[in-house]
Amino acid sequence: MRFLQTFQLQDFLDTFLSLFTAFVLGTLIGVERQYRQRSAGLRTNVLVAVGAAAFVDLAYHLASADGAVRVIAYVVSGIGFLGAGAIMKEGTNVRGLNTAATLWASAAVGACAGADMVAQSALLTLFVLAGNTLLRPLVNAIDRIPLNAHVSEAHYEVSVTTDPDRAADVRDVLTERLEAASYPVRETKVVHRSDDHVEITATLVSQAADPAELDTVIAELTKDPGVSHATWNVSALE
Structure with missing residues (x-):
């Protein structure tokens, strides 16, 4: 059985750490999205992060860093199709752009975790959460400014x-x-x-x-x- 011949405890623990990190950090992002009742909530963000981590980790173990880089490129482009499904156009209004961007960032968090960059993935998670929470008061303040017809397109x-x-x-x-x-x-x-x-x-x-x-x-x-x-x-x- 090939599994018994190729199984290495150190590699398994390394994969476990990557997936666990992606799961925890994806959960942090997903909780904030679920709390705000976004279309892509807790489970979606967790699955995106873990999936990205799994693909990058798999490529890294099969083809080292070069393989991981190629897979990351496919993750970046592939997640765009998932994000497109979260974007809806209703007349002149477009909804879901922030949700799609968050999914893209969750994939980046997972990719970092899959590449064993745990500290970087945690840092990225903090920035994603800050973008979705700390910037909200600033966005609301800007939205309340009356539109200046003289200078605004x-x-x-x-x-x-x-x-x-x-x-x-x-x-x-x-x-x-x-x-x-x-x-x-x-x-x-x-x-x-x-x-x-x-x-x-x-x-x-x-x-x-x-x-x-x-x-x-x-x-x-x-x-x-x-x-x-x-x-x-x-x-x-x-």
Whole structure:
């Protein structure tokens, strides 16, 4: 039996230490993700870390450092497919990027553990946890800062409401008013809200606009007899 011929207690203990380290550190990352109810929680992060450690450890024992390096390269690219499954796009909103990045970092933790770099994998775990916890107050503080339309690149839309019979004419008026104000239109969308109301939305090419100028355009649009309501909004780019 080949197992009895090749089994070495020292190598087995080395593998055990690598997998145990990946399991413990993956658990630390996974607990934080599970607490925040992320799609990739405790078990996923543990399995990613342990799996990466197992592949790197196996390659290291079969082909030494050169083999481990090649496997690490495949782990880096392969984990991207798993991360892609955690990313969801809902309209203009993208969710799961942080979860995918955490899975990528968990794989790095496991790869370090598999390469017997226990101290480095522990250090990396601390940085991952710090990124997901200590930086949250800073992220929340930045998100609460109002968007400065003068200096920020953003997504601008101007919307008007009219009746279906005048939709074509109002769309032309909307485009003309915006272009006269030096805000060319990238595209327009027509949405039928009801039998009596149609909403026409123009997306601007410009990624920086003067709110006062857009307010002036809105004021001019509301004077048109075919426009019952007009407004504009700005949102951050993806």
